[in-house]
Amino acid sequence: MLGKMARYLISLVERYADPADREWIAAMRAEFDVIDGGLAQLRWAAGALVVLWRPYRGDFLRLTLCIAAVVVANYTYPKFATARPVELFFFAQQLYLPFVGILAANATGRVLVGTAHGTGVSLLGLGVLHALGYGTPDVAGLLAIGGASVYVDVLFFAIVGAALGTAAAAVVRFPMRFQLAPR
Amino acid sequence: MPRPTNVSPQTLRVLTQLLKRRNDWHYGYALARETGLPSGTLYPILIRLAEQGWLDTKWTEPDRPGVPPRHTYRLTNTGARGAAERIDSRPQPLSIVRARTIST
Numbered sequence: 001m002l003g004k005m006a007r008y009l010i011s012l013v014e015r016y017a018d019p020a021d022r023e024w025i026a027a028m029r030a031e032f033d034v035i036d037g038g039l040a041q042l043r044w045a046a047g048a049l050v051v052l053w054r055p056y057r058g059d060f061l062r063l064t065l066c067i068a069a070v071v072v073a074n075y076t077y078p079k080f081a082t083a084r085p086v087e088l089f090f091f092a093q094q095l096y097l098p099f100v101g102i103l104a105a106n107a108t109g110r111v112l113v114g115t116a117h118g119t120g121v122s123l124l125g126l127g128v129l130h131a132l133g134y135g136t137p138d139v140a141g142l143l144a145i146g147g148a149s150v151y152v153d154v155l156f157f158a159i160v161g162a163a164l165g166t167a168a169a170a171v172v173r174f175p176m177r178f179q180l181a182p183r
Numbered sequence: 184m185p186r187p188t189n190v191s192p193q194t195l196r197v198l199t200q201l202l203k204r205r206n207d208w209h210y211g212y213a214l215a216r217e218t219g220l221p222s223g224t225l226y227p228i229l230i231r232l233a234e235q236g237w238l239d240t241k242w243t244e245p246d247r248p249g250v251p252p253r254h255t256y257r258l259t260n261t262g263a264r265g266a267a268e269r270i271d272s273r274p275q276p277l278s279i280v281r282a283r284t285i286s287t
Contacts, residue, residue: 021230023254024226024229024230024254027211027226027240027253027254028211028222028226029251030251030252030253030254031210031211031212031222031253031254033250033251034210034212034253035212043221043222044212044215044222046221046222046223047221047222047223047224047225047226048222048223048226049223050222050223050224050226050227051223051226051227051230054227054230
């Protein structure tokens with residue numbers, strides 16, 4: 001029973017393996033045939049699943065980064081997502097901040113530069129927003145008395161900028177797979 | 184001299200095993216048993232080492248008819264040098280360090 005399950009599992013992996021990893025899956029399949037015992041075969045076949053997943057882990061990490069950045073942008077601070085005119089500006093940020101991150105990473109090849117540029121441009125956006133009369137009213141007065149709400153705005157825009165800038169820069173920096181040194 | 188890249192304890196175990204019989208070809212299942220690593224840990228390590236040119240791989244013809252060929256692995260010269268370097272530079276258990284300190 002276990003042996004049958006193991007055989008089915010490894011045949012499934014063989015079918016869906018990335019062409020670049022086919023030889024390795026075949027190598028695992030060849031070893032599978034010399035293993036005695038259903039449980040040992042099942043454990044061996046389960047390992048083949050990890051090899052199957054290997055080519056996709058970079059894509060998965062990048063996708064997770066991008067989704068996380070947009071989720072952070074949308075849910076950190078609901079105030080900006082509900083005010084209609086500001087909402088447009090806010091969603092526009094999600095388009096141009098990644099672009100800033102991509103440009104920064106293209107120019108320097110460093111993810112942290114994308115983070116810094118994303119943060120900087122996002123804070124600049126906050127300045128524009130206030131100049132247009134949106135966001136926290138009377139910024140100058142609040143800054144003078146150390147009012148908290150303007151700092152919350154600054155923090156929020158910094159987080160959004162950093163998240164989107166980092167995600168976009170990471171996409172540029174790691175275009176195909178993560179080429180790691182032996183771990 | 185550049186500082187050697189850090190390697191995981193699992194990779195070190197594989198390198199140690201490969202280095203023990205440097206000129207022999209090793210089977211995957213035997214390596215898994217000798218290192219105690221599951222196949223899902225061992226094979227990504229072997230793939231990475233092969234991609235970095237540390238490992239030679241070849242298919243061996245079976246001794247008996249009806250048995251499929253098997254994939255085997257051996258350290259390249261670069262791999263053997265790198266492996267020896269990393270094994271030498273690995274952090275030692277505290278007990279060994281203490282024993283050496285006391286004896287000196």
